Amino acid sequence: MFVLATTTLTKESREYLIRQYPAVEFQFLEDVDQAGARLSEADILLTFGSDLTVAHIKRAKKLKWIMLLSAGMDEMPLQAIKENGIKLTNVRAIHxxxxxxxxxxxxxxxxxxxxxxxxxxxxxxxxxxxxxxxxxxxxxxxxxxxxxxxxxxxxxxxxxxxxxxxxxxxxxxxxxxxxxxxxxxxxxxxxxxxxxxxxxxxxxxxxxxxxxxxxxxxxxxxxxxxxxxxxxxxxxxxxxxxxxxxxxxxxxxxxxxxxxxxxxxxxxxxxxxTPHISGVSLHYIPRALELFEKNLKTYLKDGSLVVNLIDLKRGY
Amino acid sequence: MFVLATTTLTKESREYLIRQYPAVEFQFLEDVDQAGARLSEADILLTFGSDLTVAHIKRAKKLKWIMLLSAGMDEMPLQAIKENGIKLTNVRAIHxxxxxxxxxxxxxxxxxxxxxxxxxxxxxxxxxxxxxxxxxxxxxxxxxxxxxxxxxxxxxxxxxxxxxxxxxxxxxxxxxxxxxxxxxxxxxxxxxxxxxxxxxxxxxxxxxxxxxxxxxxxxxxxxxxxxxxxxxxxxxxxxxxxxxxxxxxxxxxxxxxxxxxxxxxxxxxxxxxTPHISGVSLHYIPRALELFEKNLKTYLKDGSLVVNLIDLKRGY
Missing domain, CATH: 3.40.50.720 (NAD(P)-binding Rossmann-like Domain)
Incomplete structure (x- = not known):
């Protein structure tokens, strides 16, 4: 299982994930374009979503699950995700x-x-x-x-x-x-x-x-x-x-x-x-990773996603 | 029944009390020294307490109950109040x-x-x-x-x-x-x-x-x-x-x-x-009068005081 993370995470978070899930291969990048050819090998994508295009989705041949670290999906290529049979989870209610x-x-x-x-x-x-x-x-x-x-x-x-x-x-x-x-x-x-x-x-x-x-x-x-x-x-x-x-x-x-x-x-x-900071929190990333982990645990066991799975037909 | 209030209350509060308790005579003053001879006629005293001395207590021959509009009793002549058989209630927990x-x-x-x-x-x-x-x-x-x-x-x-x-x-x-x-x-x-x-x-x-x-x-x-x-x-x-x-x-x-x-x-x-304002509230006097009224109602009926009656032996 290969997890590609295309967003900046702290060293602490990265080391924690590697330590916690030895059966999973992680690669941590700053954005999706750094991934190059490895995008086509990713089973799981961890992303904030704003840099993700239809072209990326098409290249990600093995991709089964996108974990969106954001609550808003306005900028996501939802149609392409749906057509490629990729499951999508987000961090709804994180704010x-x-x-x-x-x-x-x-x-x-x-x-x-x-x-x-x-x-x-x-x-x-x-x-x-x-x-x-x-x-x-x-x-x-x-x-x-x-x-x-x-x-x-x-x-x-x-x-x-x-x-x-x-x-x-x-x-x-x-x-x-x-x-x-x-x-x-x-x-x-x-x-x-x-x-x-x-x-x-x-x-x-x-x-x-x-x-x-x-x-x-x-x-x-x-x-x-x-x-x-x-x-x-x-x-x-x-x-x-x-x-x-x-x-x-x-x-x-x-x-x-x-x-x-x-x-x-x-x-x-x-x-x-105030400058659009009501949702800002030092706890954002830890909380988002907690939601990711809940799904990762069940996904590794039986392929199921239990938290915040998006119904791609309804769009939420 | 004569209630002497020796602290500034709003016109609204004064009129409310007069209207609500027609059987009671109210006199509203700014401090206890304005009371003069009427102090000796008061059955009930409504006070913030800081201007009350042993001499006042001795002159208040008919006084049965002091309603203290404050929570602290450091400045009250507690000994004299006790010796004269006067009951004391306060606004404990008002803050x-x-x-x-x-x-x-x-x-x-x-x-x-x-x-x-x-x-x-x-x-x-x-x-x-x-x-x-x-x-x-x-x-x-x-x-x-x-x-x-x-x-x-x-x-x-x-x-x-x-x-x-x-x-x-x-x-x-x-x-x-x-x-x-x-x-x-x-x-x-x-x-x-x-x-x-x-x-x-x-x-x-x-x-x-x-x-x-x-x-x-x-x-x-x-x-x-x-x-x-x-x-x-x-x-x-x-x-x-x-x-x-x-x-x-x-x-x-x-x-x-x-x-x-x-x-x-x-x-x-x-x-x-901050300048000692944690207890300051626009609701202070209305809330204090509410506590006073609870006691006044039972006091008029059967002489009992049900809220925040101070045990003068213990001092609280």
């Missing part, structure tokens, strides 16, 4: 923990005036007269309530929040007190103190938040977007903030990334922005 | 929610580089290459595991942490995986990623953290103190940071408060400091 932590952390910061406290530390200013709010017992609406939303809702429940979800199916889900379908989104926004958007970028979600949506929210609502930036136009969002339709926006994703230097969102007084 | 939120928020900030992200926003710097750690799945040791520690441990468990407590009794407690007695504190510190100190100021806790304690902690440990400042000398703590015995300190309390402008802790690169 759950860091993104749920991001949301809780940023909402706590917004409610607890941590930016002012920070500035005061740098200025050696002892001011304990700040108004500090609690996120506990508030209402959180999660729009795009998938795997990440479920983890966030679980934490929100620990903070004794009421949790409302908006999802395509509208089906009840653990840790959600209420669930709406996407076409009922306005109902879900009405009572939220926190609106957390984790929507992907699709035709249906493009500019889904319009003026009427922000008008429907509480004046005191905090809007947090860590899904995709094209769910709302910057102008719409800035107007909602300037007209006090909501109180604050926390943005990790933007219509254009990196956000242009002159964009008004950078220094809008009601905006906290 | 649970804000202090638990404070700890989670500050630990998330330390692990997620939120200060760098903030500086980058102000500088319009798009840098997504930061190393971001997760607080999930870490080990938290809570030294002084009382009511606040229990709430914090409950949240820590939601973040899938291992939780270790250190308390006087060392008795097992919900949401703690392990519990040590105070004299076993070193054992509790060894494996902690986060050491959270919520110890009160007593003879036993004075400078309880010595060099050996920080040496026992992981190099990567974050030490958070939101109990009292005199559990550790600043010099000891700064040495531990400078010698890399721990990686970061988050301090809300200090040996001297406000911290003097020239103190090295203000701008130590490994210190995040």
């Amino acid at each position: 759950q923990i860091p993104m749920a932590e991001y949301a809780i952390s940023m909402l706590l910061n917004a409610y607890r005036q941590n930016d002012t406290l920070w500035r005061n530390q740098y200025a050696r200013e002892w001011d304990s007269s700040l108004e500090i709010k609690e996120i506990s017992n508030r209402t959180m609406t999660i729009v795009g309530a998938g795997a990440i939303g479920e983890e966030l809702a679980r934490l929100a429940k620990a903070f004794r929040m009421k949790t409302i979800g908006v999802s395509r199916s509208g089906k009840p889900s653990d840790n959600f007190d209420q669930m709406y379908q996407t076409n009922e989104i306005l109902k879900g926004l009405k009572e939220a103190d926190f609106v957390v958007s984790i929507l992907p970028s699709t035709e249906e979600t493009l500019y889904i938040y319009k003026q009427e949506h922000f008008k429907e929210m509480k004046d005191s609502a905090v809007f947090l977007n860590m899904g995709r930036g094209d769910v709302v136009q910057s102008e719409t969002l800035i107007m909602a903030l300037d007209q006090n339709q909501i109180s604050h926006a926390i943005l990790d994703v933007f219509e254009q990334e990196p956000l242009p230097k002159t964009h008004p969102l950078w220094q809008h007084p009601k905006v906290t922005m | 649970q929610i804000p202090m638990a939120e404070y700890a989670i928020s500050m630990l998330l900030n330390a692990y997620r580089q939120n200060d760098t992200l903030w500086r980058n926003q102000y500088a319009r710097e798009w840098d997504s290459s930061l190393e971001i750690k997760e607080i999930s799945n870490r080990t938290m040791t809570i030294v002084g595991a009382g009511a606040i520690g229990e709430e914090l441990a409950r949240l820590a468990k939601a973040f899938r942490m291992k939780t270790i407590g250190v308390s006087r009794s060392g008795k097992p407690s919900d949401n703690f995986d392990q519990m040590y007695q105070t004299n076993e504190i070193l054992k509790g510190l060894k494996e902690a990623d986060f050491v959270v100190s919520i110890l009160p100021s007593t003879e036993e806790t004075l400078y309880i953290y010595k060099q050996e304690h920080f040496k026992e902690m992981k190099d990567s440990a974050v030490f958070l103190n939101m109990g009292r400042g005199d559990v550790v000398q600043s010099e000891t703590l700064i040495m531990a940071l400078d010698q890399n015995q721990i990686s970061h300190a988050i301090l809300d309390v200090f040996e001297q408060e406000p911290l003097p402008k020239t103190h090295p802790l203000w701008q130590h690169p490994k210190v995040t400091m």
Whole structure:
């Protein structure tokens, strides 16, 4: 069995895999083009996927399984993979923990005036007269309530929040007190103190938040977007903030990334922005390799893949 | 029944109490000295306690119950209250929610580089290459595991942490995986990623953290103190940071408060400091009045006090 890894892994990870699976041959490269002729010998490919083309798939005659170290499959040659009978697994839900932590952390910061406290530390200013709010017992609406939303809702429940979800199916889900379908989104926004958007970028979600949506929210609502930036136009969002339709926006994703230097969102007084880092985590690669190993163990035993096998007909 | 309130309450709170308890006469003052002769007519006193002297207690001939709007009783004339047969209730555990939120928020900030992200926003710097750690799945040791520690441990468990407590009794407690007695504190510190100190100021806790304690902690440990400042000398703590015995300190309390402008802790690169605000909350007075009302209702009915009645012999 020959595993070709076409992405940078730490020395520690590489040595661990070699030690742990003596029956497997590993080759570790930085991208798929370094593989040359060896691509045609690979049984298993470990990849981030963005450098993989139809031509690579055609050359990989022995390939039976691609382990994708990413959750998004937009850039993958899915049709060619399907036609060549190659199985595909990914790292779905790998962003759950860091993104749920991001949301809780940023909402706590917004409610607890941590930016002012920070500035005061740098200025050696002892001011304990700040108004500090609690996120506990508030209402959180999660729009795009998938795997990440479920983890966030679980934490929100620990903070004794009421949790409302908006999802395509509208089906009840653990840790959600209420669930709406996407076409009922306005109902879900009405009572939220926190609106957390984790929507992907699709035709249906493009500019889904319009003026009427922000008008429907509480004046005191905090809007947090860590899904995709094209769910709302910057102008719409800035107007909602300037007209006090909501109180604050926390943005990790933007219509254009990196956000242009002159964009008004950078220094809008009601905006906290971060550079698309909500899913960044030191634990990403170890966690991805853990998922790989779960499948590798069963694959070596009986050829089965038990975790995150993609149905190539449906595409997810 | 005459209730004398000798602390500033909002108009809303005052009107609410008057409306809700028509059988009760309320007088709202800013401090106890404004009360004059009316002090001797009060059946119930609502106070923050810090302005209350033995002389006041002696003059309050009819007083049966003091509702203390604070959790700490260090400044109360407890002996005189006991001798005059006055019952005392307080707002024990009122700091649970804000202090638990404070700890989670500050630990998330330390692990997620939120200060760098903030500086980058102000500088319009798009840098997504930061190393971001997760607080999930870490080990938290809570030294002084009382009511606040229990709430914090409950949240820590939601973040899938291992939780270790250190308390006087060392008795097992919900949401703690392990519990040590105070004299076993070193054992509790060894494996902690986060050491959270919520110890009160007593003879036993004075400078309880010595060099050996920080040496026992992981190099990567974050030490958070939101109990009292005199559990550790600043010099000891700064040495531990400078010698890399721990990686970061988050301090809300200090040996001297406000911290003097020239103190090295203000701008130590490994210190995040806040001005004794971990317990500050917009919900404080509403929550305190809720506790007062619970007791007032039973007191009006049958003279009983059901919540947070202090045993004046034990002093807590």
